Amino acid sequence: MTPFQRFWTYQRERFPLFKTVPLLAVFSAASINISALLAGRALPGAGAYAAGFVAVLILFFQMRAADEWKDREIDRLYRPERAIPRGLVRLSTVLLIALALVPVALGAALTVGAGAAWLLLLVWVWLSAMTLEFGVPRWLVAHPLIYLVSHMAIMPLIDLFLTGIEWSGRGGPAPALWLFLALSFVNGCVLEIGRKTWAPEAERDGVESYSKLWGPVRSARVWIGLVAVSAALLAGVGWAAGHFWPLAALAAAGFGAAVWVALRFMQRPDPAGQARIDAAAGLWVLLCYAGAGFVPLLLRGAMP
Template identity: 60%
Template sequence: MTPRTLWTYQKERFPLAKTAPLLAVFSSASIAVSAEMAGRPLPGPGAFLAGFVVALLLFFQMRVCDEWKDLDDDRRLRPDRPIPRGLISLRAVLTLGAASLPLAALAAWAWHPPVLWLLALVWVWLAAMTLEFGFPAWLKARPILYLVSHMAIMPLIDLLLTAMEWLPSGTPAPGLVLFLALSFVNGCVLEIGRKLWSPEAEIAGVDSYSALWGPGWAALVWSGCVVVSFALLMGVALVTGAFWITLTLGGAMALVCLASAASYARAPTPAAQKRMDTMAGLWVFACYALAGFAPLIVRLI
């Protein structure tokens, strides 16, 4: 395992240039929203640093778990991926994942040791997900339940991140449930958006929502998730006092997303597939940026 090997692996399976900025906004917005909803001042920079490190390592651990869980399918159906083609061994990836566990625990402990209990809760759910809750065939035969059970980790991660702010202060803000629900729906936006493929990109035996429902219905479901996400975002904005700026900027972004989905439904080309994946990421990025930082902008202006 050389530095060049690791660089190639991260580019293909955990692209830091794309992932790190999204997780920086996700983690810092979670902490800021928690403070805004409770009417408390923002915590010190240590909370934001710890939140980013924990988020980055958790998402890497999720990737490592997927590598282990999907290895047989990858060998049969996606031999071009790094592990099946021999770029890097599964053992090396699992070693990196194991090494990241104490680093995440150290980051949480360094800020506020009781946060470790919530980190442990996320790890328990991640382990259950990796084992498909003990019923892999049954769960995979029920794609909606599969999606819901796996996306449930998103509000758990957000509960952990917001706890960087509220746990040292005592209790979470009552309205925080809106933000946790937003994280769940945004997880669905990302997951469905990355599996809206063009017909020529479909792989026999590999699940996608475009193959499951057809491009038109899959785009409609994705659009529905964006609409629900926008409604939850507006609920958060009502609590934080950033309603109008969120309505203007978030509404414009939602319309772009819906237009992209309509275009994909009409013509599910490779370009449209790539655009949907990009729009899913941009929508989630915009949601967290508006939820976390729009209240600060409102106060400045």
């Protein structure tokens, strides 16, 4: 197998571009849109959207690389089937590619302006601190909720950068932008707990999960509680953007579907239910970004 084939297999397993590219395209475009909508400004040009997409795709790959480094011992001991511990690619190769992409992302941000570049640097500072577990790895592992909050804080920072592509040099952020940043943080928690709420037979020695920490039923309850908070914030973004009822209706429909998924898992916490919660978490976050970033534009007839 050639090095290219090895890395192509790695991305398919650990950073699947077929799924990641469209999701991040929606994520980045929606963030830029909602920044303009909340401020009552016209949408920026296509260059802003391209810069945001390129930078955020690189950021998410760098986050994957950081996770590979943080989890290297756990993967070696308890998940030897993963790409790096089984020898498909070297960890050093993944890390070097992540570092080599820094000037590409920075260049994309600079095409928008220095303000966006500084916000991108802020994301990298936090990502670096996360990768080093803020210098207290054992303490963080012993306090899983603080671990969750400290690591999910990168999501509103990424959205601050993406929205900054729109608002830097154009009058600053809208006063209601905090609602969207809070939505981003809560949705990060929805994703994280959703992907680590497992059936009892799926738990693995040495690998932490929220279902192991709280039990599968309580983990599902926490997950649906976070979806409820996210739904309220989505409705709040709709109110701030002048389209409360459409986004509130969307939030209610999505929340109802999430409750159904969670209840099924709570009644029968099996691998199929685990897969449904994981998928529902991703779909919920996609619904939130697509709803907040595109529904108001469609209603106003402002889509390009």
